Amino acid sequence: MLQMMHQTRSLDETLVSTAVSQALEDAIAKAKIIQAQPINDIALQLATIELNNAVATFKASIVKGTELDITALETTITAAANLLKGDYETTNQPAEEVDAGQKFTTSDSENDLEDAIDVAEDAAKTVDSVEALNAAIGVLTAAMKKFEASMMMGTFVDVSRLVDDIEDARQKPDGILVKDLTADQVSSEFEFVTSNDLNTFLEAIITAESVAAQYSSKAFIEQEIAKLSDPGRCI
Known part of the structure; x- marks a missing residue:
């Protein structure tokens, strides 16, 4: 594509000055005139x-244009940098030691991306061909x-509170009468529950113990803890 020198140059353009053109x-115009009406052989x-x-x-x-549009590379660098700002944790712990539901990656994975960004930023300053530009974008x-x-999800749920609450809950029925009566049938000096409420x-x-042994989610454990912390909700 032929362009005049005063226009913006890019790597895929060939250029010539306006004066030379x-x-x-x-x-050419003068030669055509003489060709059509030759004055003499010398002319x-x-x-x-x-x-x-x-x-x-x-x-x-x-001449060949030397300007290279690196917008695509700069956009890719920005996108890569934004990945490092994401909602995740960096840890070398296994998934079973990271809180359930927490997204995480290793420090090596994070360092690899940081290194790739550094290389791409250097390329943005020195790249001198379309091929090299595309290669830099591809690598990044x-x-x-x-x-x-490399992103993983943690699976750890701390059940220690639940285990403690199970032990406390087991002590609560001690000393409480079990009577299948109504409140107005029992003396006010006694606390009692019906057999159905106790069951x-x-x-x-039992459900809480099952969760502690084979927990499925932190939210469910919190729910069971709430139940056991207030026996009046069950009794």
Whole structure:
């Protein structure tokens, strides 16, 4: 694609000055006039020489653009940097030692992406060809995908509170009468529960013990702790 020198240059453009281009056009126009109405052989020869010189000058003045648009690389660098700002933790602990539901990656994975960003930033300053530009974008994009693939989810749930509450809950029925009566049938000096209410409470303890042994989620454990902390909800 031929462009005049005063326009923005890019790597895929060939350029020539306006003056040289105009000189060639003038030489061509003059040669056409003489060709159509030759004055004499000398004039024709001079016009031919002038045209050949104009063509040679034109060819010699053609240059290759040196400006390279690195916008795509800069955009990729920004996207990679934003990944490092994501909602995750960096730890070398295994998933079973990271809180359930917490997204995390290793320090090595994070360092690899940081290194790839550094390399891409250097390339943005020195890259001098479309091929090298595309290669830099490709390398950084691959590093971003590897980083995203390194993300894991923690699975650890601390059941120590639940275990303690189970022990406390087991002590609560001690000393409480079990009577299948209504409140107005029992003296005010006694505390009592019905057998049905007691069974409901004991079932809550069994459920909590099952959760402690094979917990499924932190939210469910919190729910069971709430039940056991207030026996009146079950008794």
